[in-house]
Amino acid sequence: MEHFDQLxxxxxxxxxxIYPNEIELRWSILxxxxxYITGLVAGAFILASLNRVFEIKALKPTYEISLLAxxxxxxxxTMPLIFHLGHPERFYELMMTPHSxxxxxxxxxxxxxxxxxVLLLEIWFDYRRDFVVWSQESKGLKKFLYKVLTLGSNDISxxxxxxxxxxxxxxxxxxxxxxxxxxxxxxxxxxxxKANPWWSSVMMPVIFxxxxxxSGIALILVTYMVxxxxxxxxxxxLCLDSIGKYLxxxxxxxxxxxxxxxxxxIYEAEESFDIISLLISGKLFFTMSIMQVLAGTLIPLxxxxxxxxxxxxxxxxxxxxxxxxxxxxxxxxxxxxxxVIGGQLFSKSFYGFTSYKIGLIGGEGMLAAGVWMVVPILxxxxxxxxxxxxxxxxxxG
Amino acid sequence: xPKHILRLIILFVIxxxxxxxxxxxxxxxSFGEYGHYRANSxxxxxxxDIKYVDRAECAExxxxxxxxxxxxxxxxxxxxxxxxxxxxxxxxxxxENIVKETEREFCGRCHNKNAARAKLIKQIDINxxxxxxxxxxxxxPHEPWN
Numbered sequence: 176m177e178h179f180d181q182l183x184x185x186x187x188x189x190x191x192x193i194y195p196n197e198i199e200l201r202w203s204i205l206x207x208x209x210x211y212i213t214g215l216v217a218g219a220f221i222l223a224s225l226n227r228v229f230e231i232k233a234l235k236p237t238y239e240i241s242l243l244a245x246x247x248x249x250x251x252x253t254m255p256l257i258f259h260l261g262h263p264e265r266f267y268e269l270m271m272t273p274h275s276x277x278x279x280x281x282x283x284x285x286x287x288x289x290x291x292x293v294l295l296l297e298i299w300f301d302y303r304r305d306f307v308v309w310s311q312e313s314k315g316l317k318k319f320l321y322k323v324l325t326l327g328s329n330d331i332s333x334x335x336x337x338x339x340x341x342x343x344x345x346x347x348x349x350x351x352x353x354x355x356x357x358x359x360x361x362x363x364x365x366x367x368x369k370a371n372p373w374w375s376s377v378m379m380p381v382i383f384x385x386x387x388x389x390s391g392i393a394l395i396l397v398t399y400m401v402x403x404x405x406x407x408x409x410x411x412x413l414c415l416d417s418i419g420k421y422l423x424x425x426x427x428x429x430x431x432x433x434x435x436x437x438x439x440x441i442y443e444a445e446e447s448f449d450i451i452s453l454l455i456s457g458k459l460f461f462t463m464s465i466m467q468v469l470a471g472t473l474i475p476l477x478x479x480x481x482x483x484x485x486x487x488x489x490x491x492x493x494x495x496x497x498x499x500x501x502x503x504x505x506x507x508x509x510x511x512x513x514x515v516i517g518g519q520l521f522s523k524s525f526y527g528f529t530s531y532k533i534g535l536i537g538g539e540g541m542l543a544a545g546v547w548m549v550v551p552i553l554x555x556x557x558x559x560x561x562x563x564x565x566x567x568x569x570x571x572g
Numbered sequence: 573x574p575k576h577i578l579r580l581i582i583l584f585v586i587x588x589x590x591x592x593x594x595x596x597x598x599x600x601x602s603f604g605e606y607g608h609y610r611a612n613s614x615x616x617x618x619x620x621d622i623k624y625v626d627r628a629e630c631a632e633x634x635x636x637x638x639x640x641x642x643x644x645x646x647x648x649x650x651x652x653x654x655x656x657x658x659x660x661x662x663x664x665x666x667x668e669n670i671v672k673e674t675e676r677e678f679c680g681r682c683h684n685k686n687a688a689r690a691k692l693i694k695q696i697d698i699n700x701x702x703x704x705x706x707x708x709x710x711x712x713p714h715e716p717w718n
Contacts, residue, residue, distance in 0.1 A: 183681050192687045270591075271598045274608050291587070296580075303576065326583065328576035335574050342577075527687065 191527025200519045203539040205255035210361045211511045212252045217358035218391015219245040233417040239564030247555035293350040300343035358387040372447035373518040378436045385429035392422045393503035423479035450525040462509045471506010475499035623657035644715035679707040
């Protein structure tokens, strides 16, 4: 009966006409986290690849950080999905008996490809020389871990390292389309729901991808500053300025595409338009106009844009970069929120709304969501402890 | 080929091999017999205990209430819609194993204002309609106009 009580409570929040199966939102905050976290992964990785493939020297200090951050978040990316299942312990069935017509089943393989073939390999090739060196220098658990990671080969002759570098490069090149695929695919999962006019758009994968890049770059910006703060190191302003520059450009492209999508909607004004404009001006006003557009896009855009023409003192710039980075991260979170939650708030009859009340506790509550945001940060701390980028000896000298 | 690349390839082969082996064990036995699902699940579902009893069963003991209900607007509502499944109760008829809800919210499930139902069920606003007392103090649930 408890379930009924929830249902009937939700029923009281309904306005207008809606179908019975639309009263309760099925996709909760956990499903908001799924594209959010995957986006951070893809974005961070693309930044790292830019660095390597296009040899952008200024971004060098963030290369390993980006890869490790991508790995930390990737390891957690599927967790919100799995714990959203009624039977989380059955998740592996998706990989055992995948159905070719299921978008989600194929995602399992896209994910594995990206994790095993792209990210882990790229990190491995990048660090292999250090594994060998560190396995000889360190003691105890670390020594053991490094030994395992070397796969028992201590070959760090220039020839072997050159091969590593070459293979790493190939993987990066393969990795860029893979990262695009990974996150474009998440966008596709939403964009291909043809029954939902708020989701169904061919632009969706592209928008998801661009917003992923925005959030990933912001993540690295913030992570880089936080790491340097804890290590009491001076921040490389040239690097920070160039991350800021790339963040600025991607926000512009992302914002343009999203606006284009909305303008297209407004001009076409299909039969779903009335309900969608009510949605935007009503239930999504705070999360969309205030959090996503104003705080998450316009303010950072203004700050970063300003810095492209005029560069104030370092101290001011640092603070402003940190604030912009955090604002962008929050803004993109709400962008995912507006897509996932927003798409379920209105009835497919186009005549009514339901509402979403997020609980504090429980598997789909705020605390559970918080856990899935903290775990990747802990993993990242562990990875930075095990594979400190600042202790790497760069082959160039 | 350098040693580490060879080891890497072996590692990948092992991982993929383990996956393929695990698949042999983890795919349910009857999977795919009829379609892309576990064939045994049909039988398992068919074997679930039936919780709702035939609507005529209740009237065998509660004939007074059944008769009363038959004359009122709730005549088409199954007893178990309001009282929950009756399988345990008909075997061992005690008040403990059957639901009896008496709060206003209970009637509100069907009668509270809701645009989707307005034409089907008479609607009242549960926060306005005679809020001093419970619904059942004025309306008999089995014959609301009695």
